[in-house]
Amino acid sequence: MHPHDPEVTAAITALDLFAGLPASALDEVTARARVRTLGRGARMFDQGEPVERAHVLLSGAIRIAQAGSDGGQVVLRFIGPGEIFGSVAIFTDHLYPADGIAMVGSTEASWARADWLDLIERYPRIALNLITIVGRRLAELQDRVREMATQRAERRIANTLLRLARQAGRATGAGTEIGFPLRRKDIADISGTTLFTVSRTLNDWRRQGLIADDRRALTLVSMAGIGRIALG
Amino acid sequence: MHPHDPEVTAAITALDLFAGLPASALDEVTARARVRTLGRGARMFDQGEPVERAHVLLSGAIRIAQAGSDGGQVVLRFIGPGEIFGSVAIFTDHLYPADGIAMVGSTEASWARADWLDLIERYPRIALNLITIVGRRLAELQDRVREMATQRAERRIANTLLRLARQAGRATGAGTEIGFPLRRKDIADISGTTLFTVSRTLNDWRRQGLIADDRRALTLVSMAGIGRIALG
DNA sequence: CGTCTGCTTGAGTAATGTCAAATCTAGTGG
DNA sequence: CCACTAGATTTGACATTACTCAAGCAGACG
Numbered sequence: 001m002h003p004h005d006p007e008v009t010a011a012i013t014a015l016d017l018f019a020g021l022p023a024s025a026l027d028e029v030t031a032r033a034r035v036r037t038l039g040r041g042a043r044m045f046d047q048g049e050p051v052e053r054a055h056v057l058l059s060g061a062i063r064i065a066q067a068g069s070d071g072g073q074v075v076l077r078f079i080g081p082g083e084i085f086g087s088v089a090i091f092t093d094h095l096y097p098a099d100g101i102a103m104v105g106s107t108e109a110s111w112a113r114a115d116w117l118d119l120i121e122r123y124p125r126i127a128l129n130l131i132t133i134v135g136r137r138l139a140e141l142q143d144r145v146r147e148m149a150t151q152r153a154e155r156r157i158a159n160t161l162l163r164l165a166r167q168a169g170r171a172t173g174a175g176t177e178i179g180f181p182l183r184r185k186d187i188a189d190i191s192g193t194t195l196f197t198v199s200r201t202l203n204d205w206r207r208q209g210l211i212a213d214d215r216r217a218l219t220l221v222s223m224a225g226i227g228r229i230a231l232g
Numbered sequence: 233m234h235p236h237d238p239e240v241t242a243a244i245t246a247l248d249l250f251a252g253l254p255a256s257a258l259d260e261v262t263a264r265a266r267v268r269t270l271g272r273g274a275r276m277f278d279q280g281e282p283v284e285r286a287h288v289l290l291s292g293a294i295r296i297a298q299a300g301s302d303g304g305q306v307v308l309r310f311i312g313p314g315e316i317f318g319s320v321a322i323f324t325d326h327l328y329p330a331d332g333i334a335m336v337g338s339t340e341a342s343w344a345r346a347d348w349l350d351l352i353e354r355y356p357r358i359a360l361n362l363i364t365i366v367g368r369r370l371a372e373l374q375d376r377v378r379e380m381a382t383q384r385a386e387r388r389i390a391n392t393l394l395r396l397a398r399q400a401g402r403a404t405g406a407g408t409e410i411g412f413p414l415r416r417k418d419i420a421d422i423s424g425t426t427l428f429t430v431s432r433t434l435n436d437w438r439r440q441g442l443i444a445d446d447r448r449a450l451t452l453v454s455m456a457g458i459g460r461i462a463l464g
Numbered sequence: 465c466g467t468c469t470g471c472t473t474g475a476g477t478a479a480t481g482t483c484a485a486a487t488c489t490a491g492t493g494g
Numbered sequence: 495c496c497a498c499t500a501g502a503t504t505t506g507a508c509a510t511t512a513c514t515c516a517a518g519c520a521g522a523c524g
Binding site: 066068069070072073074076088089091092093097098120121124127128130131132134135136137138139141142144145146147148149150151189192193231232 | 298300301302304305306308320321323324325329330352353356359360362363364366367368369370371373374376377378379380381382383421424425463464
């Protein structure tokens with residue numbers, strides 16, 4: 001896909017990141033974007049690599065996973081369409097803090113570091129939008145830290161599912177379907193538990209009719225029920 | 233203290249947040265600041281309250297603590313002199329995400345929301361500085377989430393102490409002294425464990441000569457030793 | 465049909481949380 | 495100066511969550 005593809009242009013101009021920009025600025029933003037499509041399992045970038053570009057996801061899903069010097073791994077976030085990713089380190093230590101891996105075939109737009117800084121300088125509104133986005137992620141991480149410190153695995157899993165539903169939920173006949181192709185391990189790595197505990201917990205919930213799980217997508221049948229578990 | 237107090241002026245103009253601003257801008261920033269001193273235990277703001285001001289700590293120490301709807305509590309961060317706090321929510325949901333409590337007598341500067349937004353609009357460099365600061369805190373929280381998910385209590389405590397030493401450490405004859413008046417409960421609430429586990433762990437380390445703890449301040453006698461524990 | 469990846473289930477165990485009680489320290493006021 | 499108090503810390507005993515490891519199963523895909 002080319003940056004000037006009308007579909008791509010529409011997607012870029014609709015991003016929260018560029019809200020409030022005049023049409024002329026959006027043209028410029030679009031013109032400088034590089035658009036790239038990767039297959040399932042491909043790496044958008046690797047942890048520790050220098051950050052040369054700012055990224056936005058146009059379609060698909062990305063897993064942002066951080067590995068420790070020991071084996072331990074966590075998922076910091078799943079990225080859905082319209083979300084920015086792997087871009088904040090341009091302002092800090094210039095190294096990607098995590099791997100970015102396509103969970104399904106995905107298309108991203110990205111801007112070279114120099115273009116990005118230039119655009120922000122000329123359109124400071126982008127900086128404000130970025131502060132808002134990063135501020136929201138900060139608040140979400142703060143919630144996760146509190147949950148991991150004070151809640152047991154089952155509640156954390158419930159809170160995780162509710163967050164994912166908020167982020168990428170689609171209402172369907174059966175309930176709210178989460179728009180990421182999640183394996184047990186993914187849910188474990190973002191909830192701070194093991195895939196075994198996730199498996200047991202989700203099976204309990206399925207038996208109780210709280211969720212449905214057709215191995216294609218996870219659906220929260222009873223948000224209220226999951227919500228009750230999340231509250232303790 | 234008055235904003236025009238020369239000591240206060242110097243402290244404000246030295247802040248990372250205002251790095252790169254021309255002198256005229258710094259004058260304006262200083263002129264609009266409100267300076268306030270609070271005693272030990274006083275609340276700078278309460279969780280859930282609307283954010284009307286942006287804050288910077290000039291001296292002292294603040295505990296930023298978030299409580300869940302259940303009793304659970306975590307410390308999100310300790311704030312030392314020169315650090316911004318309780319200011320990001322101006323751009324998001326306009327509510328303080330946590331309590332801000334003076335751990336010792338503390339002096340802060342703050343700006344009314346409208347002044348703050350006006351200053352940022354006229355000096356976009358402030359926005360860039362803010363992105364850098366928030367980006368670093370985001371990275372730190374990501375590290376903490378990974379630690380809580382993958383490391384056991386002892387290692388998390390070691391990592392916590394190393395982080396605090398980096399943030400507020402002073403080299404002394406005996407080692408690196410942490411510049412916050414920390415109780416066991418504080419260390420527990422930021423490490424994601426209990427004050428009992430912290431007590432046992434710190435006593436072990438003291439017996440091994442890794443730390444000293446004269447109930448006035450905590451000193452890391454052997455950063456290398458603590459570092460080895462942090463690595464596993 | 466075989467292989468690979470992911471999921472489920474069971475059994476055993478260790479880390480650490482919970483609770484109770486004793487001890488210590490700093491500060492207060494007689 | 496000393497007794498008293500409140501808050502913080504230490505230590506012990508115990509309970510339990512959820513991690514670890516092993517084994518078998520299911521579905522997808524070539």
